Amino acid sequence: MISTDKIFTRSELLQQVADWKAQGLRIVFTNGCFDLLHLGHVDYLEKAKALGDKLLVGVNTDASVSRLKGPSRPLQDEMSRARIMASLLFIDAVVLFDEETPYELIKAVMPNILVKGDDYAIENIVGHDIVLNNSGEVKTIALVKGYSTSGIVDKIKQQLKG
Incomplete structure (x- = not known):
């Protein structure tokens, strides 16, 4: 399998998720x-x-x-960001979404487990209501301190000034 095989359109993804659920697999979603x-x-x-069987990642479009x-x-x-994500062994599916939030995507996928970093309170995680109202779980994961894209960008800018 090559990385592009794990990048799905929304309709392809919904079929894949239905197949996984029919097999009794637990779907984890993050974005x-x-x-x-x-x-x-x-x-x-x-x-x-590690929280489930299949990890689905929603990636924001450029816009x-x-x-x-x-x-x-x-x-x-x-497409570069989606392909990099799809190349990771522990990611099973990647889908782009263009909305401000992944709310509609979460509603369509109906994951068993919705995950975000621990910089979010569960009640502030987009889609928590959908998942919890459908017998799913919403979890946070402790983030590694000192790592953020914005921080890396700022560091590069500082070095270019120096």
Whole structure:
């Protein structure tokens, strides 16, 4: 399997998720921009995968990242970010989403487990209501301190000034 085999359109993803659920597999969902892949991401995603059988990652489109992070972002285009995510062994499926939040995607996928970093309170995680109201679980994972894409970008900018 090559990494692009794990990048799905929304309709393809829904069929794949239905197949996995029919096999009794537990679906874990998380999302993010993943503009620069770093140790914090890898640690978080490995821990997310350990919570279930299949890890599905929603990746913000370029337009969505720009709306969230500003006009200088993303640093990498959406297909590059999706393919990098799909290349990770512990990720089973990647899907792009263009909305401000993954709410509609979560509603369509109906994961067994919704995961975000511990910088979120459960009641502030987008989609927590959908998952909890459908007998699912919402969990947070401790983030590795000192790792963020914004922090890396700031460090590069400082070094270029110096």
